[in-house]
Amino acid sequence: MAILADEHTRVIVQGITGREATSFTKDMIDYGTRVVAGITPGKGGQSVHGIPVYDTVRQALREHPAEAAVISVPPALVKGAVLEALENGITLAVVVSERVPRKDTIEFLEVAKVRNARVIGPNTLGLISPGKVRLGMAGGPAADVRKAYMPGPVGIASRSGGMTTEIANLLTTQGIGQSTCIGIGGDPVVGSNFLDLIPLFDRDPETKVVVLFSEPGGVIEEKLSELVMTQKLSIPIIGFIAGRFVDNMPGVRFGHAATIVEGNRGTTKSKIEMFRKAGIHVAESFSDIADIAKRYL
């Protein structure tokens, strides 16, 4: 089983005529994702890789019912696009766009909460449930996705899009498949963080173990450790925390917007300590991830 989306999920792409969206729409279709319509205001009537384009989400959904939206529009337009999707009943929005103002993110997350919808991102490459569905651009062309990912019992949630594929690849090369792999997004505030996703994996009967890819910055790992300790989640978790050298470089921003040590906050040292305290397995080296995962399969 997959969490969030599967082969039956019907998908619209907002901003489908953009360069990036045009390209990943093709990759999604090639992988078997049910892309039913695209939206670009002002470009209704066109088509992209055979997918009809509409001016509004309402028009698109009237002709092609869908549950999920992949959103790739310029930063200033993201809030409007997500709200449009949510108001028209979309229950899963994957926001690929980067550099979204934080207030806008919070604002559409407030609406998503009221409407009981889920948001992945912003600033995410998306998610893949191997063999079933892929939302966004994770993994690149379908042929490359098939090389790196395969169906199986390991869930992945990662603060880095590229490392989502890298972890899947590490597991696949050792014959271990994945249930659902999610790039949660590199911003300080994302729609679904580790705290939101781990319970979903915990409830999924087919996911036997979850791998988390973490970086310096923020306190989400610390909060997750508290959750694991108080709620006694039963799913085994493997945490890999990259960027240990960043602990000695406070104030320097790395990779993603959220990857920064501020004073003593956000160090990998504190994350590792908290993980250990909570019984989360810390993979000392990247290759250890696969070795630890094997113990639970």
Add this chain to the structure above:
Amino acid sequence: MRLLEHESKRILEKYRIPLPVGRLVSPGELLKIDTPVMLKAQIPVGGRGKAGGILEASDAEDAQQKVSLLLQSNLRGYIPKSVYMEEKKTVRQEFFMGVTYDTVAKAPLAIFSPVGGVDIEELAQQQPELVRKEHFTVASRLPVHRAREIVAETGISGKLLLGLSSVLSTIAEVFLDYDATVVEINPLGLMDDGRLIALDCHMEIDDDAVFRHADIAALEKEIGRVEGEKHMSDFERRAAGIDNLDHRGVAGRVIEFDGNLGLIIGGGGASLTAFDAIRSHGGRPANYCEIGGNPSVLKVKELTRLILSKPGVDKIAVIMNVVSNTRVDLVARGIVKGILESGKNPARTIAVFRIPGAWEEEGFKILSKYGIPIQGRTISIDEAARIAAKNSN
């Protein structure tokens, strides 16, 4: 983007939050003062008072000297470019109030404490009952009645409750209107006549929202607004220049280290992973970097040449995660070209080349042609780092 105190205070002024009378003084300016003043170095970092960045002066001569002193000081890594001079206010009590985002709860957070002028995080740890924190929503904002609820929880009542709640509600307005990520008044002072006054203010604006605030964008462009001690090294500056050669992909965030092994690594997460792994296997990196987004051959070539031009660096490790957008062949071509143009032998210079993914067959052909061993997707980042460390020691 962190605003300077005087910039933040101009915003508070617009929202009619009472402030001490003050102005910026320029270096060498002849000062006339009749009452004691506070001289405050304008630097974009906290802990200014403890570092000696706030001085009191009682007459003009004293003030003049202290302004010059502040402008020559190195305070927490910054040399102040300006000094803000304010009338000295005597206060009966100090409070803390602030608004920020709780990134885990994904909501704005209002914070109030009847104890001000202290490090709020320390206080929250030692005496959590003195720090009141409550979430609110962007949609409902923080109306005065909500602010009143928060302040009243700390036991404050009467006229003071009304005054404090009004200021707290107002800074939440500032926070939302300006796309701030932090607005903090610490301390907010209570004067003998019962009025409240903002003695200091810390404000940070979301970098991704500056585009819709013309006034903040103008500040950001001001030359010589702040001067940090952390200068880029010459090497880092030249690397940044390479990243600006064209708009195709990034070959950026180069940070210099003192080792012997040059690194061309990417993207963000994989660079952090590879750097740690190389060190743990005993390798000594000469630099950190993040390439990605399919950089041009030109950029990769120039970055390779730059890294190889560092004294003592004769090996380069090339490690990326399985790529989907960046093309393996273009990176391979850039690196080989850079090595050849540096007058070196590619096979002997590359400590490891490990980039699987898009266009890998074409990339591997280029590597084979120059006798460079191919590490495919079955070699993990960690294993690649081990090989690189071994080949560079």
